[in-house]
Amino acid sequence: MDHIAGTKARLVWAVNLSAAALVLLWIIPTLGLLVSSFRDRDQIVTSGWWRAAFQSEQSSFVRSALPETQREEGGLFVLSGNLFDTIDTGEIKAFGVTSRDPSGFIPGDTAPMSKGREMTVLTNGEYRITSPEPHSGRRGVRIFITTVEPPRFTLENYSNVIFAEGLGRSFLNTFSVTIPSTVIPILVAAFAAYALAWMQFPGRALLIALIVGLLVVPLQLALIPLLRFHNTIGIGKEYLGIWFAHTGFGLPLAIYLLRNYIAGLPREVIESARVDGATDFQIFRRIVLPLSFPALASFAIFQFLWVWNDLLVATIFLGNNEQQLVMTGRLRELLGSRGGDWEILASSAFVSIVVPVIVFFAMQKFLVRGLLAGSVKGG
Amino acid sequence: MALATIIVGVFGCVAYYYLSNLALDAVYPPRGPDAGRNINKALAIRPWLFLGPAIILLSLYLVYPVFNSVWLSFHDASGDRFIGFDNYVWMIGDEKFRESMRNNILWLIVVPALSTLFGLIAAAITDRISWGNFAKSMIFMPMAISFIGAAVIWKFIYDYRGEGSQEIGLLNALIETLGAEPKAWLTLQPWNNFLLMAVLIWIQTGFAMVILSAALRGIPEETIEAGILDGASPLQLFWRIKVPQIWGTIAVVWTTITILVLKVFDIVLAMTNGQWGSQVLANLMFDWMFRANDAGRASTIALVIMLMVTPIMIWNIRNARKESL
Numbered sequence: 001m002d003h004i005a006g007t008k009a010r011l012v013w014a015v016n017l018s019a020a021a022l023v024l025l026w027i028i029p030t031l032g033l034l035v036s037s038f039r040d041r042d043q044i045v046t047s048g049w050w051r052a053a054f055q056s057e058q059s060s061f062v063r064s065a066l067p068e069t070q071r072e073e074g075g076l077f078v079l080s081g082n083l084f085d086t087i088d089t090g091e092i093k094a095f096g097v098t099s100r101d102p103s104g105f106i107p108g109d110t111a112p113m114s115k116g117r118e119m120t121v122l123t124n125g126e127y128r129i130t131s132p133e134p135h136s137g138r139r140g141v142r143i144f145i146t147t148v149e150p151p152r153f154t155l156e157n158y159s160n161v162i163f164a165e166g167l168g169r170s171f172l173n174t175f176s177v178t179i180p181s182t183v184i185p186i187l188v189a190a191f192a193a194y195a196l197a198w199m200q201f202p203g204r205a206l207l208i209a210l211i212v213g214l215l216v217v218p219l220q221l222a223l224i225p226l227l228r229f230h231n232t233i234g235i236g237k238e239y240l241g242i243w244f245a246h247t248g249f250g251l252p253l254a255i256y257l258l259r260n261y262i263a264g265l266p267r268e269v270i271e272s273a274r275v276d277g278a279t280d281f282q283i284f285r286r287i288v289l290p291l292s293f294p295a296l297a298s299f300a301i302f303q304f305l306w307v308w309n310d311l312l313v314a315t316i317f318l319g320n321n322e323q324q325l326v327m328t329g330r331l332r333e334l335l336g337s338r339g340g341d342w343e344i345l346a347s348s349a350f351v352s353i354v355v356p357v358i359v360f361f362a363m364q365k366f367l368v369r370g371l372l373a374g375s376v377k378g379g
Numbered sequence: 380m381a382l383a384t385i386i387v388g389v390f391g392c393v394a395y396y397y398l399s400n401l402a403l404d405a406v407y408p409p410r411g412p413d414a415g416r417n418i419n420k421a422l423a424i425r426p427w428l429f430l431g432p433a434i435i436l437l438s439l440y441l442v443y444p445v446f447n448s449v450w451l452s453f454h455d456a457s458g459d460r461f462i463g464f465d466n467y468v469w470m471i472g473d474e475k476f477r478e479s480m481r482n483n484i485l486w487l488i489v490v491p492a493l494s495t496l497f498g499l500i501a502a503a504i505t506d507r508i509s510w511g512n513f514a515k516s517m518i519f520m521p522m523a524i525s526f527i528g529a530a531v532i533w534k535f536i537y538d539y540r541g542e543g544s545q546e547i548g549l550l551n552a553l554i555e556t557l558g559a560e561p562k563a564w565l566t567l568q569p570w571n572n573f574l575l576m577a578v579l580i581w582i583q584t585g586f587a588m589v590i591l592s593a594a595l596r597g598i599p600e601e602t603i604e605a606g607i608l609d610g611a612s613p614l615q616l617f618w619r620i621k622v623p624q625i626w627g628t629i630a631v632v633w634t635t636i637t638i639l640v641l642k643v644f645d646i647v648l649a650m651t652n653g654q655w656g657s658q659v660l661a662n663l664m665f666d667w668m669f670r671a672n673d674a675g676r677a678s679t680i681a682l683v684i685m686l687m688v689t690p691i692m693i694w695n696i697r698n699a700r701k702e703s704l
Contacts, residue, residue, distance in 0.1 A: 011613060012507075015504055015507050015508055016508055018504055019504045019505055019508050019510075019511075019514050022500075022501055022504065022514070022518065023514045023517045023518060026517055026518045026520075026521070026581065026584075026585075027517050027520070028549070029532045029533060029535075029536055029549075029581065030520070030521070030524070030532060032532070032535055032536065032549060033531065033532045033535060036535065044547065045540075045544075045547060046545055046547075047545055047547065048545070048546065048547045048548075048549065048552050049547070050549070050552075176382075176384075176385060179385055179389075180385050180388045180389055183389050183392075184388065184389065184392050187392050187393065187396070188392070188432045188433050188436065189433065191396060191429040191430070191432070191433070192429060192430050192432075192433035192434075194429060195425075195426045195429035195430045196430075199422075199425065199426040199429070200422075200426075201423070201426040201427070207430075207434075208699070209696050209699065209700065210437075210442075211437070212695050212696050212699040213692050213695070213696050214437060214441045214442070215692075215695065216638050216688045216691055216692045216695065217441050217444075217445065217685065217688075217692075218638075218641060218642050218661075218681065218684045218685055218688060219642055220642065220644075220661055220664050220665075220680075220681040220684050221444055221445060221448050221678075221681040221682065221684065221685050222440060222441060222444035223444075223668065223681070224444075224447075224448065224451060224668060224674050224677055224678055224681070225443060225444040225447035225448060225451070226440060226444060228458075228674075229439070229443075239384055239388075240384070240388065243388055244436070244440070245440065247436055247440075248436045248437065248439065248440025248441060249440060249441070251433060251436055251437055251440075251441075252437070252441070255433060277409070279400075279404065279409070279421070279425075280422075280425050280429070281396075281400040281404075281425070284429075305522075305523055308525070309523075309524070309525030309526065309527075309528070310525075311525070311526065311527050311645045311648075312644065312645065312665075328525050328527045328528075328645075331525075331527050331528065331531065332527055332648070332649060335527075335530075335531065335534075335649055342535065342538075342547075345531050345534075345535075346531070346535070348531075349528045349531040349532065352525065352527075352528055353523070353524045353525065353528045356523040356524065356525070357520065357523045357524070359523070360519075360520065360522070360523035361516065361520075364516065364519070368589050368593075371586065371589055371590060372589075372590060372593050
C-alpha cells in the first residue's frame with residue numbers, strides 16, 4: 001500500500017506542475033503585451049518586457065556646452081555644465097570620451113583626452129572639461145555616458161492611442177457594428193428554430209439538412225457576390241450592410257444551436273398551451289423564449305465575440321474612414337503605419353481585446369454550454 | 380446617429396414579427412363562424428412568417444453566393460466577359476497558388492492535430508487538479524482574442540532587433556541565453572509557417588480542451604474502474620481506455636478546427652502578408668480581390684476553399700440525419 005500511496009503523491013505533484021507550466025505557457029504571450037503597454041516607449045525598445053520591473057541601462061552621448069561659453073581659470077580653458085540639463089532622469093554609471101570606449105571611466109574619474117584636455121564627470125551630472133588652449137569648433141564636446149534608469153510605467157500610451165490615434169472612435173464604431181449584428185440574428189434564428197422544431201410544414205427535413213450544410217460554407221465564397229449585391233442596392237459601405245452580412249453568416253449556427261435546444265423542451269408544456277388555445281406566436285413569446293434563455297445567451301456570446309473580433313467582413317463591407325473603421329481594422333492599420341512603435345501597438349491591442357475578454361470571463365458558463373451543445377451529440 | 384440606426388434596425392426586426400403575426404390573427408381570427416377553417420389556414424401560413432426572414436437571409440447571403448461564385452469563376456476580372464476555364468488554367472500554373480496550397484495542406488495537418496493533442500493533454504491534466512477551473516479559464520482565454528490581436532501579441536514574441544541591439548522578443552532572448560544567434564523568425568522559410576500556426580494553435584487549444592474535458596467526464600465509471608482493477612497505469616488508463624471512448628468527440632473537434640483553419644487569413648495578413656513563402660489560400664483570395672481587383676480569379680480561389688470543406692459538409696449532414704431519425 002505504501003508503494004501505491006507514494007506513486008500517487010508523486011503523480012499529483014507531476015500533474016500540478018505540468019498544469020502550472022501549461023498555464024504559464026498560455027498566459028505569457030498576453031502578459032508580455034500587457035506589461036509592455038504600460039512601459040515607457042524608450043524602455044520598450046531597450047529591454048525585454050520581462051525586465052520591466054528592473055532598472056535598465058542606456059548608453060548615449062550628449063554634447064557639452066558650446067565652446068563660446070568657455071571661461072579661463074588659472075591658465076586653463078574650462079567648459080562646464082550639468083548633464084541633467086540635457087537628459088531627464090537616471091543615474092550616471094559610467095562615462096567616456098571616445099566612441100571606442102564609451103564607458104571607460106566611473107563618475108569622479110578624470111579622463112585624459114587629446115591635445116592635453118581632460119574631462120571630469122560627477123554623479124550629480126556636473127561635468128568639467130579643461131584644456132590648455134582655447135576650445136575651438138562650433139559644437140560642444142561629445143560626452144559618452146551610460147545611465148541606469150529606474151523602471152518607468154505610464155498610462156500615456158493608453159491616452160495616446162485612445163485620443164490621438166483614433167482608437168476611441170473605433171471603439172464606438174465596433175459597438176455600432178456588434179450590437180445589432182448580435183441581436184438581429186438571435187431574433188431571426190429563434191423564430192426559425194421554433195418553426196423547425198415545433199411546427200408542421202412541408203420541406204422541414206430538407207430545410208434542416210440545408211442549414212447543417214450551410215454551417216461550413218466559407219465566408220470567402222460569399223464576399224465578392226455580396227459586395228456586388230450591396231453595391232447594387234446602395235448599402236455597399238453602410239452599417240446596414242454589415243449588419244445583414246453578419247446576420248446572414250451567423251444564422252446557420254444560430255438556427256442549429258437554438259433548434260437543438262428548443263426541440264429538447266418538454267413536449268407537454270407546449271402541447272398543453274396549444275390545447276388552451278394559444279397560437280404559436282403566443283407560445284413562442286410566453287413560453288419558448290424565456291425557457292431558451294441559456295441557449296440564446298450562449299449564441300449571443302459566440303456571435304458577440306465573433307463580430308467584435310472580425311476583421312474580414314468589416315474590411316469589405318465597411319469603409320475605412322473615421323466614422324466606420326472598427327478596432328480590428330484600426331489595429332491592422334497601425335501594424336502597417338506604426339509597426340515599430342510597440343507602445344502604440346501593445347496598448348491598442350489591449351484596448352481592443354479588453355471587452356471580449358471581460359465578456360468571456362463573465363459569461364464563460366454559457367459559452368462552454370453553447371460549445372458543448374454544438375459539438376457533443378445531444379447537447 | 381449611430382445609436383438611432385441601431386435602435387431602428389433592432390426594433391424594425393421585432394416589429395416585423397409582431398405585426399405580421401397580429402395581421403395573420405386579424406385576417407384569420409380563430410373565432411367566429413369560420414373558426415375551424417381559419418385556424419387551419421393560420422397554421423399553414425404561420426411557419427413561413429416565422430421562417431421568412433431566415434430563409435431570405437440564408438438564400439441571399441449563403442446560397443446565392445455559392446452559385447454566383449461559380450458563375451464568376453468563368454468570367455474575367457470585371458465579371459463581364461465569359462472566358463471558360465482560363466481562371467482555372469491560370470490557377471493551376473500559378474506559383475503563388477501552389478505555394479498557398481502546399482501551406483494550406485500543412486496548416487490542415489498541423490493545426491488541428493496539435494490543437495487537439497494539446498487540448499486533450501490540457502483536459503486530462505486540468506481535470507485532476509483542485510484549481511482546474513482556473514487553469515481551464517486561462518488556457519481558454521485566447522479564444523476571446525481576435526486573430527489580429529493575437530497577431531500583435533505573437534509578433535512581439537517573434538520580434539527581431541538585429542545585431543548590436545538588445546533583443547526584446549521573447550523567442551530571440553531565449554535563443555540568446557541558450558547561446559545561439561538571434562534570427563528574424565518571420566522571414567525564415569519554411570519555419571515561419573509553423574510560427575504562424577503556433578498562433579492559431581494557441582487560440583484553439585482552449586476550445587479543444589473544453590469539449591474534450593466534457594467528453595472525458597462523460598465516460599462511464601465502470602470502464603475506468605475495470606481498468607484500474609486490471610492494473611492499468613495512469614498513462615495506459617488514459618490512452619488505452621479513455622481516449623478510445625471519445626473518438627467521436629475528437630473527430631468533431633478536429634473537423635471544427637479544420638473548417639476554421641481554411642478560413643483563417645487575419646493571422647497571415649497581419650504577420651507576414653504572405654511574404655517569405657507563407658501565403659495561404661484565404662489571404663491569396665483576399666489579395667486577388669482587393670489588390671488586383673480580379674473577381675474571376677478571386678472567386679476561383681474561393682471555390683477551391685469551398686471544395687476543401689465539402690467532404691466535411693457531407694459528413695455533417697449525414698450525421699445530422701442519423702441523429703434526427
